[in-house]
Amino acid sequence: MVILPPKNLLNIRLLRIYTLATSERLHYITGIIFHTILGIEYEIVLVTDQSIITSESLNNVPVLLYGFHIEGFISIPDDALLFESGIRGQNENLIPGPVPKIKFNNNDFNAYTVDFDIFSACFYLVTQYQHYHSDAFDEHGRHMDPKESLPYKELQSQPIAEIYANHILSKLHTLYPALLQKPKVFDYKITFDIDSPYLYKHKSAIIALGSMFKNLMRLKWSTVSTQVKVMLGAQDPNDVFDYILEKVYKNKILFFFLINRHSKHDGRHTYKTKAYTSLIKKIAVSGIHPSYTSYMDSEMIQKEISMLEKITERKICASRMHFLKYRLPETFAYLSQSGITDDYTICPIHHTGFKSYMIRPYKWFDLSTNSISDLTLHPTLVMDRTLQKYMQLQPEQAWVEIKNIIDITRSYNGIFTILFHNDSLSETDAWRGWKMVFENTISYLSHKNQ
Numbered sequence: 001m002v003i004l005p006p007k008n009l010l011n012i013r014l015l016r017i018y019t020l021a022t023s024e025r026l027h028y029i030t031g032i033i034f035h036t037i038l039g040i041e042y043e044i045v046l047v048t049d050q051s052i053i054t055s056e057s058l059n060n061v062p063v064l065l066y067g068f069h070i071e072g073f074i075s076i077p078d079d080a081l082l083f084e085s086g087i088r089g090q091n092e093n094l095i096p097g098p099v100p101k102i103k104f105n106n107n108d109f110n111a112y113t114v115d116f117d118i119f120s121a122c123f124y125l126v127t128q129y130q131h132y133h134s135d136a137f138d139e140h141g142r143h144m145d146p147k148e149s150l151p152y153k154e155l156q157s158q159p160i161a162e163i164y165a166n167h168i169l170s171k172l173h174t175l176y177p178a179l180l181q182k183p184k185v186f187d188y189k190i191t192f193d194i195d196s197p198y199l200y201k202h203k204s205a206i207i208a209l210g211s212m213f214k215n216l217m218r219l220k221w222s223t224v225s226t227q228v229k230v231m232l233g234a235q236d237p238n239d240v241f242d243y244i245l246e247k248v249y250k251n252k253i254l255f256f257f258l259i260n261r262h263s264k265h266d267g268r269h270t271y272k273t274k275a276y277t278s279l280i281k282k283i284a285v286s287g288i289h290p291s292y293t294s295y296m297d298s299e300m301i302q303k304e305i306s307m308l309e310k311i312t313e314r315k316i317c318a319s320r321m322h323f324l325k326y327r328l329p330e331t332f333a334y335l336s337q338s339g340i341t342d343d344y345t346i347c348p349i350h351h352t353g354f355k356s357y358m359i360r361p362y363k364w365f366d367l368s369t370n371s372i373s374d375l376t377l378h379p380t381l382v383m384d385r386t387l388q389k390y391m392q393l394q395p396e397q398a399w400v401e402i403k404n405i406i407d408i409t410r411s412y413n414g415i416f417t418i419l420f421h422n423d424s425l426s427e428t429d430a431w432r433g434w435k436m437v438f439e440n441t442i443s444y445l446s447h448k449n450q
Contacts, residue, residue, distance in 0.1 A: 015042040015172070015179065018053060019066040022046050025082040026066075028365050028372050029123040036362050037165040039182030062176040064168075066119065069111050074171050077109035079117035081124065087132045087367050092124065094150045099167045100160060102150070113171050122164045125155070125357045127365045131328045140265075140323050141295070142349070153351055160357040162412045184360075184413035188406075188445045191254045191344055191380065192244065192420050193289055193320060195267045197276050199238040199426060200226075226428070237426035241279060244422070247442050256289035256320045256344070259311070260304050265292040265323060271307050280311050287318030287344070295325040298334040305338050320344040320419075324383075329368040336364075336375040347380035347419055350390045352405050354381060359414030381405050383419040384437070388430060395433040399440050406444060416445065 067078035
């Protein structure tokens with residue numbers, strides 16, 4: 001018997017996971033389940049002879065068997081996914097229920113305590129395995145859920161990784177009720193993507209007059225009136241930064257700045273706009289918002305990070321990709337190589353929920369190298385434009401949706417992260433009435449975090 005890695009075996013509260021084989025994938029997903037989610041100390045024990053595992057020899061030490069079953073012990077079957085090194089199309093089968101089961105073959109595991117390979121199922125979902133072998137992309141080049149695959153929208157309505165972890169915990173508690181856990185505490189992060197820092201100010205005369213002419217032709221008198229007032233010195237509708245900083249605690253907020261323009265989808269205000277760079281310097285809590293086409297360009301990402309570091313005169317370690325664009329594994333590998341340690345790109349676009357099935361930060365696993373990376377991913381659960389544009393909710397309905405996601409996250413003591421844009425607080429055009437959504441969110445989160 002070989003123990004990986006060595007631990008203090010006298011600690012009877014230490015969970016031992018006995019397995020007939022080991023791998024980076026197994027180490028990763030047990031770390032997600034037991035360390036990241038449950039806060040349980042454990043060790044993986046590689047065994048060559050199942051007969052050495054007896055109740056007498058273990059002296060009531062908490063034990064979980066992976067890949068084999070012995071009567072009287074908690075056991076989970078092995079569906080082989082964690083011991084593969086390549087990436088291939090999986091014939092996954094979803095069985096709905098309070099604990100949704102994902103099976104990769106038709107094997108009968110009814111003798112086991114958990115009758116499906118819950119480790120492999122969790123690994124498959126958290127790593128977004130299906131995107132690595134799929135060529136399904138939307139009009140912006142973003143990953144789409146493959147056709148004829150699992151109903152991901154339904155699954156993403158719940159933090160499945162938390163459900164899986166707590167299902168395993170409930171089984172362990174039947175035999176080991178004193179199993180120790182490090183308590184988790186609910187927390188939140190308010191993030192802002194700054195695509196358009198100003199609606200009317202600090203633009204060239206040609207662009208400003210062209211915009212005004214278009215609004216006149218469309219008979220948008222109120223918009224023209226506001227634009228004229230701003231041009232004469234009134235507050236720009238998108239300039240809500242002092243208001244935001246007054247409402248949110250500094251340690252709960254993070255701004256992502258878009259500073260370069262390579263396509264029509266990028267903002268007009270860049271590192272060349274003096275007023276914008278002054279604003280960035282003023283706001284200390286900042287990360288990079290790499291431009292629209294940078295997600296497949298390592299050099300461009302690095303250049304834009306360097307630009308922002310020059311402006312802020314501090315190291316930039318956080319990022320969120322513009323348009324939430326990423327390609328696996330390239331984008332996250334480029335970010336990590338550029339010195340980014342924390343990324344906030346993982347976020348559902350067309351609905352709210354749990355895109356990676358997680359509600360707390362976790363390490364990215366690179367399936368292409370079959371290794372655990374140093375990049376920490378922070379799941380974002382709600383985006384303002386999702387609510388307004390894709391779900392077409394009114395402000396009151398949007399607030400109910402946000403509250404529901406907060407409550408789910410709070411029930412698991414997770415980390416609620418939301419994505420706003422400064423223009424969604426502008427109270428102009430389609431965003432009229434939406435400042436209330438922001439204020440209700442901040443108030444409710446402050447109360448829940450007490």
